[in-house]
Amino acid sequence: MESATYSLLQAGPEHQSWLASRARRKFDDEEDVVLMSRESTTLHLTLNRPHRRNAFNAAMREELLDGLEVASVDTTIERVVIDGAGGNFCSGGDLDEFGTLADPASAHLLRVERSVGQAIHRLRDRVTVVVHGACIGAGVELPAFAGRIVAAPDATFALPEIGMGLVPGAGGTVSIPRRIGRERFTRMALAGEAIDAPTALAWGLIDEVGAYSRQ
DSSP states (O other): HHHHHHHHHTTTTTHHHHHHOOOOOOOOOOOOOOEEEEEEEEEEEEEGGGGGTOOOOHHHHHHHHHHHHHHHHTTTTTTTEESSSSSSSSSBOGGGGOOSSSOOHHHHHHHHOOOOOHHHHTTOOOOOOOEEEEEEEHHHHTGGGGEEEOTTTTOEEEOOGGGGOOOOOOOOOHHHHHHHHHHHHHHHHOOOOOOEEEHHHTTTEEEEEEEEOOO
């Protein structure tokens, strides 16, 4: 339902006006936008677009899905840790990819069939997400599916989609209310204002504030 609503809004005048108001930058093909390594029984997946504040793009989606599939089929992996390189965990969807698919229906099918949120949810008991800096849009919606979220003291969380004529589209209408309730989720989604790590902890959006230990 979230994806269908998102797709309808993509074709709406508000989002089209937002698209027309901004210049689209050219983006180049990148390699290793998710770094994957293994340490004993732990699989580490690191978002690796620090020059773009780890903006979530199609390549990152596919590489995350590949890494999560490894954990799904390899029963010797007891824990999956997802974090981000650079100064921010994830600044949300890469705005330069917005509106690049042929039509909203195609975008809807892609979101449903290639859902990182669903992949994290299936492994949630084994997944820890370690966040820091900006956690925007997908950068808060996807971690909320995990069994455990550890946040650095500088972490901030926001859902800015309403300003683009959209709603959260990375599964946040499911993952975030499960953690903080519908009322607080609605406040985040409609106000678009960032909350800090202590507030996120008090609400239950994250599970711990502090440095993550691999022990």
